[in-house]
Amino acid sequence: MSRRCRLAIDAMSGDAGVTATVPAAASVMASDPDLELILVGQPDVLHPALQQAGLSDHPRLRVQAASEVVEMDESPSQALRYKKDSSMRRAIDQVRQGEADACVSAGNTGALMATARYVLKTLPGIDRPAICTTIPCRGGEFRMLDLGANIDCSAEHLFQFAVMGAELAEAVSAGQRPRIGLLNLGEEEIKGNDQVKQAAQLLQASDMDYVGYVEGDRMFANVADVVVCDGFTGNVALKSSEGVAAMISHYLREEFQRNLFSRLAGLVALPVLRSLRRRLDPRRYNGASLLGLRGVVVKSHGGADEVAFAQAIRTGRVEAMQAIPNRIDARLGQIFGKEMAR
Amino acid sequence: MSRRCRLAIDAMSGDAGVTATVPAAASVMASDPDLELILVGQPDVLHPALQQAGLSDHPRLRVQAASEVVEMDESPSQALRYKKDSSMRRAIDQVRQGEADACVSAGNTGALMATARYVLKTLPGIDRPAICTTIPCRGGEFRMLDLGANIDCSAEHLFQFAVMGAELAEAVSAGQRPRIGLLNLGEEEIKGNDQVKQAAQLLQASDMDYVGYVEGDRMFANVADVVVCDGFTGNVALKSSEGVAAMISHYLREEFQRNLFSRLAGLVALPVLRSLRRRLDPRRYNGASLLGLRGVVVKSHGGADEVAFAQAIRTGRVEAMQAIPNRIDARLGQIFGKEMAR
Numbered sequence: 001m002s003r004r005c006r007l008a009i010d011a012m013s014g015d016a017g018v019t020a021t022v023p024a025a026a027s028v029m030a031s032d033p034d035l036e037l038i039l040v041g042q043p044d045v046l047h048p049a050l051q052q053a054g055l056s057d058h059p060r061l062r063v064q065a066a067s068e069v070v071e072m073d074e075s076p077s078q079a080l081r082y083k084k085d086s087s088m089r090r091a092i093d094q095v096r097q098g099e100a101d102a103c104v105s106a107g108n109t110g111a112l113m114a115t116a117r118y119v120l121k122t123l124p125g126i127d128r129p130a131i132c133t134t135i136p137c138r139g140g141e142f143r144m145l146d147l148g149a150n151i152d153c154s155a156e157h158l159f160q161f162a163v164m165g166a167e168l169a170e171a172v173s174a175g176q177r178p179r180i181g182l183l184n185l186g187e188e189e190i191k192g193n194d195q196v197k198q199a200a201q202l203l204q205a206s207d208m209d210y211v212g213y214v215e216g217d218r219m220f221a222n223v224a225d226v227v228v229c230d231g232f233t234g235n236v237a238l239k240s241s242e243g244v245a246a247m248i249s250h251y252l253r254e255e256f257q258r259n260l261f262s263r264l265a266g267l268v269a270l271p272v273l274r275s276l277r278r279r280l281d282p283r284r285y286n287g288a289s290l291l292g293l294r295g296v297v298v299k300s301h302g303g304a305d306e307v308a309f310a311q312a313i314r315t316g317r318v319e320a321m322q323a324i325p326n327r328i329d330a331r332l333g334q335i336f337g338k339e340m341a342r
Numbered sequence: 343m344s345r346r347c348r349l350a351i352d353a354m355s356g357d358a359g360v361t362a363t364v365p366a367a368a369s370v371m372a373s374d375p376d377l378e379l380i381l382v383g384q385p386d387v388l389h390p391a392l393q394q395a396g397l398s399d400h401p402r403l404r405v406q407a408a409s410e411v412v413e414m415d416e417s418p419s420q421a422l423r424y425k426k427d428s429s430m431r432r433a434i435d436q437v438r439q440g441e442a443d444a445c446v447s448a449g450n451t452g453a454l455m456a457t458a459r460y461v462l463k464t465l466p467g468i469d470r471p472a473i474c475t476t477i478p479c480r481g482g483e484f485r486m487l488d489l490g491a492n493i494d495c496s497a498e499h500l501f502q503f504a505v506m507g508a509e510l511a512e513a514v515s516a517g518q519r520p521r522i523g524l525l526n527l528g529e530e531e532i533k534g535n536d537q538v539k540q541a542a543q544l545l546q547a548s549d550m551d552y553v554g555y556v557e558g559d560r561m562f563a564n565v566a567d568v569v570v571c572d573g574f575t576g577n578v579a580l581k582s583s584e585g586v587a588a589m590i591s592h593y594l595r596e597e598f599q600r601n602l603f604s605r606l607a608g609l610v611a612l613p614v615l616r617s618l619r620r621r622l623d624p625r626r627y628n629g630a631s632l633l634g635l636r637g638v639v640v641k642s643h644g645g646a647d648e649v650a651f652a653q654a655i656r657t658g659r660v661e662a663m664q665a666i667p668n669r670i671d672a673r674l675g676q677i678f679g680k681e682m683a684r
Contacts, residue, residue, distance in 0.1 A: 137589060
């Protein structure tokens with residue numbers, strides 16, 4: 001398999017726009033000689049940034065003009081209807097036209113999902129695309145979906161999420177069979193809603209490695225490679241986790257600045273604390289996958305800096321190389337075939 | 343107002359049973375001369391533990407015999423139907439009979455909720471009791487409910503939770519008007535389910551200090567004193583938060599043990615790290631309130647040790663003194679009255 005790969009980058013997207021996307025493009029291209037990039041955006045903004053980054057005449061980079069930018073707070077329907085020449089839309093167009101193997105954007109999640117769904121369409125057998133991201137846990141990481149694209153989900157939707165998450169996890173982990181868990185309440189409590197219970201039955205009957213219900217705290221103990229839930233729960237769980245991590249980091253700083261002794265202790269402990277921070281750096285996990293579409297679309301955090309956006313580009317690169325949509329499609333065909341044969 | 347208060351303690355409850363509950367009782371009684379306790383449980387287990395703790399003939403303590411114990415994994419209906427002489431049931435009975443102002447148990451949540459609901463009944467105007475706990479955040483703490491008693495909640499249920507949480511928060515914070523938030527997805531995403539949207543309208547129309555939607559991460563930035571959600575979401579959010587905190591603490595230990603230098607740094611930083619741990623010690627926040635009942639019932643974590651269980655007793659003490667069920671009842675009467683007058 002050729003390692004050549006071409007990605008379309010929504011260069012105008014995110015809070016930082018070209019000041020993050022262009023340097024990120026430069027750094028990923030420098031370390032990956034098989035990567036070609038299409039930077040999509042307003043030429044008068046893009047060209048000066050490219051010049052500054054020394055990318056003006058780069059043989060593996062071209063600029064695709066797009067006159068508009070989708071705002072971070074713009075409604076998805078608004079963006080879809082009125083911004084047909086946005087950098088986001090044009091970047092997704094590149095994927096549909098076969099010009100790019102994936103597209104990466106730090107733009108507004110709702111608009112990106114709506115536009116990608118409209119332009120690329122969903123895979124046969126998928127009712128709704130889902131947002132999936134990688135989260136660190138003890139001694140590893142896991143994938144979680146959905147994270148906000150779908151608020152109310154049926155058992156069938158949850159099952160489809162599991163299939164998509166499993167294909168992604170398996171492709172990226174070099175073929176290891178992923179453990180699939182369903183996010184649910186503790187056993188002590190009343191035992192989950194009907195959708196989750198029915199999804200559990202569907203998963204049990206499948207040939208996936210279904211490990212059962214996973215509680216919120218157990219996710220971080222490395223008990224599943226893919227954790228499946230509806231988008232409301234997933235969004236709240238992910239953001240709560242981020243909130244706690246930020247609070248602990250805040251308190252850690254505060255404690256180390258309390259008095260002269262603690263400042264000295266902080267100085268001594270600095271290399272260790274830095275190593276911890278590196279390990280849990282959210283920028284290392286930037287790049288959520290919009291799964292279930294006929295093409296690879298990666299959503300970067302809106303506040304991404306150069307380092308974080310580069311990670312999102314690498315995520316798009318891996319998913320394009322692994323042809324994740326094709327894998328999901330083939331898997332759904334298998335499941336469908338089996339069901340037909342019953 | 344007299345400060346005298348009498349609590350019923352389910353002394354057999356929790357993973358540790360009397361080895362946690364009895365020393366906790368001793369420590370709280372020692373620091374609170376107005377507190378009387380009824381320790382409920384099997385006399386042959388309780389008496390030796392009391393003797394060991396020097397509580398055998400304590401003038402403010404009496405033992406109430408109960409022959410059975412509800413197991414941690416016992417189903418609520420099973421416990422309710424077949425364990426009528428359990429320490430849990432007998433402790434709740436003390437509240438119903440007016441013998442105790444509150445009851446505290448580290449037993450199985452489902453059984454405690456079912457039994458309390460059956461024995462004490464809900465307040466008029468409350469469809470479903472909810473579980474509420476206190477969670478630390480930057481520069482303060484907030485209360486969150488429901489945490490697992492109710493999986494599917496209507497807008498009216500969420501509104502009732504808000505009323506109950508607000509009364510508790512106001513009573514405990516010496517009358518400060520609490521800020522009420524509804525847990526929801528980020529603005530960028532599709533904007534929440536119908537129940538949450540309708541609950542927002544109810545809260546906007548009320549005279550509570552409603553601050554709007556709160557995202558999972560913002561909870562920890564001290565933006566609301568009461569965060570309202572359905573029990574599925576609340577349970578997942580709380581447990582995810584606990585899971586992340588445990589993971590960070592695990593990594594912190596690991597990083598400080600990586601090599602000789604980091605061990606030395608850890609030694610120097612130990613007082614600072616201890617101070618951080620004290621600040622976020624979950625034992626300091628032990629004791630969830632079962633709100634909406636005609637009596638105060640506090641649920642301790644099942645794995646509580648002496649320190650944690652003592653905190654749950656203190657929580658019960660405060661809620662009994664503040665007569666939380668009466669306050670909620672009065673507030674519901676006001677709201678009901680207003681509605682009648684329209």
